[in-house]
Amino acid sequence: MVLERVSTGITKLDRILGGGLIRGKTYLITGETGVGKTILSLQFLMEGLKNGEHVAYVSLDERVQGVLEGATTLGWDFWSYYKMGVLYPFEIRIFSEDLRKYGKSSRAYIDTIIKMTNGGRVSRIVLDPISAMAFGAMEEFAVREYIREIILFLEEKIGATTVLTCDIPSGSNRLSRFGYEEFLSSGVIVVGLRNVGGRLVRTLMVRKMRWSPADMSVYTFEIMHKRGVVIGPPLRTVEAALQGAPQLQRDAQPSDQPERELETDSGTGEEYFDSFGDVDVSSP
Numbered sequence: 427m428v429l430e431r432v433s434t435g436i437t438k439l440d441r442i443l444g445g446g447l448i449r450g451k452t453y454l455i456t457g458e459t460g461v462g463k464t465i466l467s468l469q470f471l472m473e474g475l476k477n478g479e480h481v482a483y484v485s486l487d488e489r490v491q492g493v494l495e496g497a498t499t500l501g502w503d504f505w506s507y508y509k510m511g512v513l514y515p516f517e518i519r520i521f522s523e524d525l526r527k528y529g530k531s532s533r534a535y536i537d538t539i540i541k542m543t544n545g546g547r548v549s550r551i552v553l554d555p556i557s558a559m560a561f562g563a564m565e566e567f568a569v570r571e572y573i574r575e576i577i578l579f580l581e582e583k584i585g586a587t588t589v590l591t592c593d594i595p596s597g598s599n600r601l602s603r604f605g606y607e608e609f610l611s612s613g614v615i616v617v618g619l620r621n622v623g624g625r626l627v628r629t630l631m632v633r634k635m636r637w638s639p640a641d642m643s644v645y646t647f648e649i650m651h652k653r654g655v656v657i658g659p660p661l662r663t664v665e666a667a668l669q670g671a672p673q674l675q676r677d678a679q680p681s682d683q684p685e686r687e688l689e690t691d692s693g694t695g696e697e698y699f700d701s702f703g704d705v706d707v708s709s710p
């Protein structure tokens with residue numbers, strides 16, 4: 427059986443993932459706060475909407491209006507899809523008390539999603555961020571079971587391709603908040619910020635991708651108006667350009683380059699970076 431692929435809305439990311447996401451499976455986008463997880467997940471939904479699909483955005487910490495209004499700053503009009511009745515945006519709050527109360531009945535959670543999405547007739551779902559869902563839970567075992575059941579129910583009852591986002595604490599090298607969301611997902615995309623020569627560069631890598639010949643390099647990316655996430659060159663290329671290349675240029679300079687060019691060399695490597703076109707580095 428050939429596994430059917432679903433586009434993330436970012437052609438280059440689909441290629442990195444080995445052909446896109448597998449239809450009906452669950453994926454995790456993980457990283458510290460402010461790295462672009464929500465934007466990436468919205469882009470995945472926008473791709474579905476453009477294809478005439480019905481999609482759901484479930485906010486677990488922010489006001490959903492705020493998120494959709496924020497998306498207009500990127501030139502993405504989710505409201506018109508909402509008015510057309512093909513986008514189901516809503517908030518669910520599950521606090522630790524509910525978790526204890528519901529115990530194993532994570533089915534209640536799924537029933538809510540099914541109810542809110544016209545009987546579950548959606549092909550893409552985003553839960554943003556799943557880390558907020560089981561916050562403050564006393565028993566780790568309960569959280570693990572809870573998340574596992576939610577993923578299973580989503581896959582079995584709704585069959586949508588699902589993206590979970592996960593906030594991890596700053597400076598942590600964990601892949602998820604609770605330490606096992608990554609095992610429960612079919613794939614993990616890690617987004618971050620890297621300091622390269624004093625500049626913050628956005629990075630993205632595929633950490634896990636079941637049944638796919640994924641490219642595991644660390645890539646750089648930019649967030650751009652309308653285009654959203656735009657993948658740039660691999661991080662190592664950018665590092666070489668920002669850190670190593672000015673030195674190389676200076677070494678090579680006397681014989682083959684005019685004096686004036688050396689004078690304009692700031693030594694930061696910016697000019698190399700700018701030459702990548704797609705990667706216009708403005709520090710966030």
Ligand SMILES: Nc1ncnc2c1ncn2[C@@H]1O[C@H](COP(=O)(O)OP(=O)(O)O)[C@@H](O)[C@H]1O
Pocket residue numbers: 457458459460461462463464465466499500649650651710
């Ligand atoms: N309209 C925009 N144009 C360019 N970059 C933006 C825009 N809106 C937000 N960003 C960038 O995206 C970041 C937030 O992305 P977001 O997806 O909300 O992060 P996360 O969900 O990982 O916390 C901001 O810190 C900012 O750098």
Ligand SMILES: [Mg+2]
Pocket residue numbers: 463464465554555591
């Ligand atoms: Mg977010």
